[in-house]
Amino acid sequence: MSELHKVVIVGGGFGGLYAAKAFGKVPVDVTVIDRHNYHLFQPLLYQVATGSLSPGEIASPIRHVLHKQKNTRVMLGEVTSIDAAAHEVILHNNDRVPYDTLIVAAGATHHYFGHPEWAKFAPGLKTVDDATEMRGKILLAFEEAEIESDAAKRQAWLTFVVVGGGPTGVELAGALGEIANDTLRHDFRRINPRDTRIFLIEGADRILPPFPPDLSKHAEKSLVALNVQVRDSARVTSIDENGVVVTSNGADGKPKSDTIASKTILWAAGVQASPLGKALQDSAGANIDKSGRVIVNPDLSIEGHPEILVIGDLANFSHQGGKPLPGVAQVAMQMGAYSAKLVRARLKGRTIDAFHYFDKGNLATIGRAAAVAEIGKVHLWGWVAWLIWLFIHIAYLIGFDNRLVVMLEWAYNYLTYNRGARLITQHLPETGA
């Protein structure tokens, strides 16, 4: 096997995994490196953060997903830098892994717009640990409200602020609305979970900016029905342990700020590319954009290094429609498949066309039986869109590992308004205040 062309894939997300799968029967020697041992079905991560699903239900060991591919090795490790001259990646323990082709699919992380100090008050949602932390924070807020005797402090515990009105923010706000209205309705004695206030803050003039305006409107209606207060054209200008300051233009056109007292602030706004973008700049002279994404050629390679391909959220691919492709699972999966096809063609001395993204549509869900869908020119909303959302997510989930159990769990939770995975696994704070 050592004579074979060595493909190293960094990252086991949608891009890396679909690339690895596409190499299944190709006579190359594949190594997948990830710092987690699992592939995460990220579109459902908000369901872990809000107690509907357990982490094990949306994550599968990468090793297991690929165990039938005899040409593929999986390594648990963090790639800290790249030696493009030596054709090697360097791991956290200084081990070096040589490659003939390198596919970098290291993804993105959340980004606090130059305010890293906000991170500790407003956790984001990228990993299983993020999700269980967020879940603990949400559930703990209701517990603290229950034992708090001061009315103002209690209201702060019952106030939730979601920053960012993209799909993740909308999904989180919708799930919070359901928790307050349905799931916890009978669980407390002193507080009424329906006294919960949920704010969704979006900088653009409407939520779900990538969707057409009519679907943004439908999504907003569904959120309002769940008691979510949507604030668009509003920027968060400060976050601390007592809440957020939100700034927007008043009727007179002048900026006005108000403070929302809240103990639970959830971050669903900016993302920033993996630091491996910078590593590729340092080592291989790659061009990166202001978000740290690597600007790729039409075939996903970087300038001067045809043997290095960058895919998924880390790639800035602007050869189709002028602006970069969005950082979504669909794009990553198609890039993953393309990169394998490209390597295969090169080994046979052939060329293939440039990468072309085929947009299958956009979906976002807003809690129980409500969603919006844009499929070509068709716009759908309400339960029709929700059924499509459900069907597509279950189909993909079953595809990468057998997850029929998740479907049954959903059906059961849907019928009973239950959220079975409502565990606080962190330690209690030292004082209850």
Added chain:
Amino acid sequence: MSELHKVVIVGGGFGGLYAAKAFGKVPVDVTVIDRHNYHLFQPLLYQVATGSLSPGEIASPIRHVLHKQKNTRVMLGEVTSIDAAAHEVILHNNDRVPYDTLIVAAGATHHYFGHPEWAKFAPGLKTVDDATEMRGKILLAFEEAEIESDAAKRQAWLTFVVVGGGPTGVELAGALGEIANDTLRHDFRRINPRDTRIFLIEGADRILPPFPPDLSKHAEKSLVALNVQVRDSARVTSIDENGVVVTSNGADGKPKSDTIASKTILWAAGVQASPLGKALQDSAGANIDKSGRVIVNPDLSIEGHPEILVIGDLANFSHQGGKPLPGVAQVAMQMGAYSAKLVRARLKGRTIDAFHYFDKGNLATIGRAAAVAEIGKVHLWGWVAWLIWLFIHIAYLIGFDNRLVVMLEWAYNYLTYNRGARLITQHLPETGA
């Protein structure tokens, strides 16, 4: 409700939860205080530690389990001391909760026989966090072995030592055997998981000492079939990051020690009562034994304080057969129900008989389709015992919350040799060594 008799229950394990449930329709004001928000079905915790089940599948929010009982309040909090004179318990945030009857069901934790420094090398298994930590440690060992080039170090990563041959130790060792023999068989490229060595160390002259000797023998046979090496009459005399030292008497009667090089040591030996036993000694003059358990009267109350009852693993009840009742779920559940009955009788000015434990039998499982069962005078083993084990555990699990999904997950895992919840959720160590 403030006029009602106030019952405070400390701990939401089997004892506390069954006490609370038994108060369901009694005209008293019940408060359940636990430092976790969930009740844990502890007999299946080893399945979380070995990747078969997710934490959410064996834990339910206490609040949710009791949400239909209008007379019951649940508080998330840690009781740090008891003021028996004032009839109040004191929480982590210095809040005080008054009681007329106090039921202490605070359980036990693991205990390292005077070697607290062993804790960081040999984690025990009491909470969800313990289980996910143990799961990460086990899975990480195989990952480290896969990237380790030194043969001796690799063997140390592939060597697992379980300390303690009681039911938990036997269950852990059996599950490790299955992981190595079946689950991971095809997942690695460099190592063969079958090179794994698993040691089970027990101080008594046979494993499962509470069971009759013939069943210990059957259990040992089942373990040997899974490649587990059982060492009885052996004491662990040292534990560090490189392994354990095991001491036993040689053929000449003199103690002999040998070292087992291992990176993964799991603790299933001693337990020690909750520090609330000591708190009851300080505040109410309770008598405690050398394990910290509270010596209780025949009606589960403590000397001089009929209003304080101690139940479950924290209680030393020696009025039946002379020696203390074992720290198992059955005993705790029956004590919980008895304590509610006692309070009810007292409120009506009546008396009831002393507590009497009815032993329904003992069960322990050893991996796939093997178990041992002692039911009255009947001894069972193999798949018959395993079916009984499965049936009883599923019945109880469904009883405290609807957990049909768990049954389906088990069926699926059984048929496919799969372990779906194989996630490492901790961070990577800084170096791979």
